[in-house]
Amino acid sequence: MSDPLLFEALYQGRRHVGFGLPEHGAPQTLYPVADGRLAQAFIDTDGSATALKAALADDATALTVAADDPELRLLPPLLPTATGKALLSGFMGTHKKKWGGQSAPEGEFTPPKWFFKGFGEWIRLPGESLTVPADPVALIEEPEVVLVYVNDAEGMPHYAGYTFGNDLCDIGLHRKDPGYNPYCKLCDTAVAPWLFLGEPPTSVNGRVTIERDGATAWEGNFDCGGDALYFRVRDMVRHLFSFPAVRRPHLVNYVLLGADEASFHQGFSIADGDRIRIDVKSHGVAFDNAVRYVTPAPLD
Structure with a gap:
């Protein structure tokens, strides 16, 4: 339960x-x-x-x-009405699969890579489109646990609970040059509106289905609970909140814990108009979003 x-x-x-x-x-x-x-x-x-x-x-x-x-x-859970009062960020390379199936040694901690995804108001809800820059190198869906924290008037973070998200990004751009990772992350992220009131989950599993023209084009399972991670959640969070920038008074932080391997790793290419469905079977929730390529008007 x-x-x-x-x-x-x-x-x-x-x-x-x-x-x-x-x-x-x-x-x-x-x-x-x-x-x-x-x-x-x-x-x-x-x-x-x-x-x-x-x-x-x-x-x-x-x-x-x-x-x-x-x-x-x-x-989105706890999202303030005022802009600039919430941040969305996350960790990379956190899964054991990327560390030979091992867990980090007790008493040792080397921080995982971290990225800034955007402000809280950039979050997209289930059913809304996830926009990406036109002509991406290679997109990847990333079903993840999202931890939610709210800072008090002194900037002390208070854990509220967790939900789930899809950290869509251009992994092809990242693989072309890891220094391009900030660009890679400039794709919309979906976050489910349901806030679970409990400690960060140790076991989360489900299934991704990608539809194209109304038919299933790819599907596969995922696992993103704490037991699947190389790093311990408490260590990652403690390190992140050692930085004053994320401890500003009354700030809400949405923290993505990292994703399992996904469609990209099986050779699938997400295209404009594809619909990504994340079914978190372990927790009885599901959400879906369509991917839209967007070409802004050129600068003068």
Whole structure:
């Protein structure tokens, strides 16, 4: 059984929080929350479902809507309304497969490579298109665990929970020259809106399906839980938050933990218009996004 979860959503122009995974067409109870109220609740409480419900679930203001109500719009978990108040970043080369199946020795820590993906408002939700620069060298989908942290007024990070994402990137550009990795990461990233309330998961598995013209073009399994990683999650996170830049007061951090091998490693090429479905079978959630090539107007 997976950890309890919550989500945030806009309904009729107002921000709400809900508990439990919404089911298609089923009634869903929502509780109004001001922008930043949920983040503050993680700072003020122990972050458990019981404590969060006590702090946020006011039955007097609750309303019930259908999960597929067209006015209900899910949000990335804890994403502030103000721009520039959240960062999306991650680690590279974290899986044991890339380290001969071994785990890092106890008591030793060499930090994995890290990348900055973008601001929080750059996150794309399930169903939205993932845009990439036209004519990429070779795209790769990357199903990953996403840890979510919120900093308090002094900049101390508070762990909120985890969700899942697709860190789409141009691995071909990276392989052409690792120094091009910052360019490689300038592709949209999808993040699921469901925040699981528990420690970073040790076991996460699922299946990727890539559709082209309505038919399955490629599919394969993935594993991105902590047990599949060479590095220990606590070591990676501790090192990242040793940098003051990510400990600014009231900042929300989305941290990608790295991906398993994917379609690229089996010789598949993602094309414009392909739809990538990430089915996290271990946690009962799935999301999909179409890939769109975009050519901006040239500079004068």
